[in-house]
Amino acid sequence: MAIRPWRATAIQMRSERATQAADAAAARAVIAGNLDRLIRLIETASASSAKPDLVVFPEFALQGPPLGRPVAEWIDWACATIPGPLTEPLQALARRQRIYIAGNLFEAPPEWPGRYFNSSFLIDRNGEVILNYRRVNTAAFPSVHDFMTDYLAVTPSDQVFPVADTELGRLALIPCGEINVPEVARCMMMQGAEVILHPTNSKFTVGQEAAKVARAAENMCYLISANVAGPIGFSPDNSILGGRSHILDHFGDTVAFEEEAGEGVGVTGLIDIERLRADRRADTGTHNPLLRARFEMYRPFYGAAEFYPPDQFLTVPMAGEQDTRTAVEMARANLERQRVLEPLTNA
Template structure:
C-alpha cells in the first residue's frame, strides 16, 4: 500500500538539568517537571490545526546532561529504563492521540550493570517502544563501543543500528552531534532508512548545521531535527542558546525551520515518503548518491581504520569521563601512524 504524506512536528522545549538539583529527591521532581512540560507541548501540537503523525523531542529533554557527574552517581540520580515509569506516560499519550513519539533519554539497563547509554527511542501509535538506539559515538558519556565485543555478542546486529518499518516508512534515530559522523547515517541508509529523526541539544555551529543537510542529501533521507528551547544542556550558566529546529527533505531543501530558541511546536511539515522512493529509483547520475555508490572501493581503507580503541572499558565500566584520556592518546597515536595527524617530533 502506498504511504500517504504525513506530518512531523518538532517539540522545541526547554528543560532543567538534574545535575543542578540539590539532591536526588529534588532531581526526581525536576525530571517530572520536564516530563510534564513535554506532555503539555505534545498535547498542544495534537490540539492544533496541523495535528502531527509523529513528534520528535530534544536530546537531554528529560534529564539534562551529566555535566561531569560520575557514572555511578548519574545512574542513581537520573537514569531510567526503556520502557519504564518515565516512558509510560509518553506511551499512554501516543496511544491516546494515535501518534508516534520519538526522543532521547539516559538509560541504565539492568543487563549492563554499572553502565548507562545516551539512548534514542521511538513509540508507535499503540504505545509500544519499537526502536531504541544506544549512541555509539560519544565524548562525554559511555558507549557500547567501550565494551564492543561483549555488546555485539549479546545484541542482535539489527539492534545495534536499528531501523524500524512502520506505516510512515522506515525510520531511524540519530542523536545530536552524532549527525556529524557520516558512517552512522550511512549504515542506517544501507538498512533502508527513509526518515532520520534527530533529537539534539546543541549550540550553533556551521559544521553541524551543514551536517544535517549533508546527511539528508547523501543518503536521500528526510531529516527531522528537534533542538532544545532556551539554553542548551552543556551551558550551566545558561549563556548559550538552542533553537534552530529544522525539517529537511531528501534533496536538502528546508521544509520548516525556527531560528530562535523560543519554546513551541511551530516547526512542522509534511513528509512524502512515496516521492522519496521514486526519487531514489531515478537515474540522475551522481545527483543520486545511492544508485551510483561504489562502496567496494572504500572497504580496504575502512578495514585499516583502527583509531579510537574498541573494548577500552570492557573489563570494568567507565566511572568518570576523564578516564577516556587514555583512549584518546591511543587514538592519537593510531592516527599518527597513518599520517592523519602529524607527529609532534617530526
C-alpha cells in the same frame, strides 16, 4: 500499499538540568517537571489544526546532561530503563493521541550494570517502544563501543544501528552531534532508513548545521531535527541558546525551520515517502548518491582503520569522563601513525 504524506513536528522545549539539583530526590523532581512540560507541548501540537503523525523531542529534554557527574551517581540520580517510568507516560500519550513519539533519554539497562547510555527511542501509535538506539560516538558519556565485544555478542546486528519499518516508512534515530559522523547515517540508510529523527541539544555551529543537510542529501532521507529551547544542556550558566529546529527533505532542502530559541511546536511539515522512493529509483547520475554508489571501493580502507580503541571498559565500566583519557591518547597515536595527525616535534 502507498504511504500518504504525513505530518512531522519538532517539539522545541526548554529543559532543566537534573545534575544541578541539590540531591537525588530533587533531581527526580526536575525530571518530573521536564516530563510534564514535554507532555503539555505534545498535547498542544496534537490539538492544533496541523496535528502531527509523529513528533520528535530534543536530546537531554528530560534529564539534562550529567556535566561531569560520576557514572554511578548519574545512574542513581537520573537514569531509567527503556521502556520504563519515563517512557510510560509518553507511551500512554501516544496511544491516546494515536501518534508516534521519538526522543532521547539516559538509559541504565539492568542487563549492563554500572553502565548508562545516551539512548534514542521511538514509540508507535499503539504505545509500544519499537526502536532503541544506544549512541556509539560519545565524548563525555559511556558508549557500547567501550565493551564492543560483549555488546555485539548478544545484540542482533540489525539492532546496533536499528531501523523501524512502520506505516510511515522506515525510521531511524541519530542524536545530536552524532549527526556529524557520516557512517552512522550510512549504516541506517543501508538498512533502508528513509527518515532520520534527530533529537539534539546543541549550540549553533556551521559544521553541525551543514551536517544535517549533508546527511539528508547524501542518504536521500528526510531529517527531522528537534533542538532545545532556551539554553542548551552544556551551558550551565545559561548563556548559550538552542533553537534552529529543522525539517529537511531528501535533497537537503528546508521543509520547516525556526531560527530562534523560543519554546513551541511551529516546526512542522509534510513527509512524502512515495516521492522519496520514486526519487531514489531515478537515474540522475551523481544527483542520486545511492543508485550509482561504489561502496566496495571503500571497504579496504575501513577495514584497515583502527583509531579509537574498542573495549576500553570491557570488564570494568567507565566511572567518569576522566577514564577516557588513555583511550584518547591511543587514538591520537593511531592517527599519527596513519599521518592523519602530524606528530608533535620538539621546538
